[in-house]
Amino acid sequence: KAxxxxxxxxxxxxxxxxxxxxxxxxxxxxxxxWYQQTPGQGLQFLFEYFSETQRNKGNFPGRFSGRQxxxxxxxxxxxxxxxxxxxxxxxxxxxGQLSNQPQHFGDGTRLSIL
Amino acid sequence: xxxxxxxPEALRLQEGESSSLNCSYTVSxxxxxxxxxxxxxxxxxxxxxxxxxxxxKEKERLKATLTKKESFLHIxxxxxxxxxxxxxxxxxxxxxxxNFGKGTSLLVTP
Numbered sequence: 001k002a003x004x005x006x007x008x009x010x011x012x013x014x015x016x017x018x019x020x021x022x023x024x025x026x027x028x029x030x031x032x033x034w035y036q037q038t039p040g041q042g043l044q045f046l047f048e049y050f051s052e053t054q055r056n057k058g059n060f061p062g063r064f065s066g067r068q069x070x071x072x073x074x075x076x077x078x079x080x081x082x083x084x085x086x087x088x089x090x091x092x093x094x095x096g097q098l099s100n101q102p103q104h105f106g107d108g109t110r111l112s113i114l
Numbered sequence: 115x116x117x118x119x120x121x122p123e124a125l126r127l128q129e130g131e132s133s134s135l136n137c138s139y140t141v142s143x144x145x146x147x148x149x150x151x152x153x154x155x156x157x158x159x160x161x162x163x164x165x166x167x168x169x170x171k172e173k174e175r176l177k178a179t180l181t182k183k184e185s186f187l188h189i190x191x192x193x194x195x196x197x198x199x200x201x202x203x204x205x206x207x208x209x210x211x212x213n214f215g216k217g218t219s220l221l222v223t224p
Binding site for chain 1: 145148150155156157158159160163165201203205210211212213214215217
């Protein structure tokens with residue numbers, strides 16, 4: 001069974017640009033969550049989607065947004081990039097009906113801001 | 115205020131030397147506690163979910179336990195391939211987010 005797929009794996013942008021990251025969940029999984037991982041803050045929750053609806057949002061500025069499509073694939077967008085947005089962005093999926101089902105992670109997109 | 119605190123931050127063991135990693139947490143209502151393993155350049159790999167105090171789960175050389183305030187990940191006779199960062203996360207009844215600790219970086223030497 002294929003795992004969570006994130007594209008691209010690496011991305012380099014400059015300040016002020018915007019970026020879109022993509023996530024394909026495990027087949028049959030309807031919940032997709034996004035996390036930011038940095039050496040200083042660790043893993044921090046961005047948002048969670050289920051059946052194209054955002055059910056939960058973390059404490060990040062409005063520059064960070066996401067969406068989910070009818071096939072459960074998800075994208076996250078970061079506008080007006082700042083140096084501090086450099087991080088590993090991780091996507092995780094779960095079946096979704098029950099919130100305490102384990103989330104399975106992809107290998108992330110490494111975003112570097114110059 | 116941190117909801118999840120892991121200790122130690124780093125641990126170096128000789129192959130075969132058993133030890134435990136600690137995850138202490140503060141939540142108003144625990145829906146589940148999750149353990150993950152993360153290798154460099156990879157995403158976290160799911161290991162265990164614990165739901166209630168007294169629960170234990172085992173997988174190969176790993177055993178996870180849960181009390182009302184903390185969880186332990188016991189590593190018995192570790193091998194070099196067990197070297198990784200071990201992450202603990204809690205999920206509250208109020209939402210779907212996983213709140214992660216900063217992790218324990220484990221190095222097992224031959």
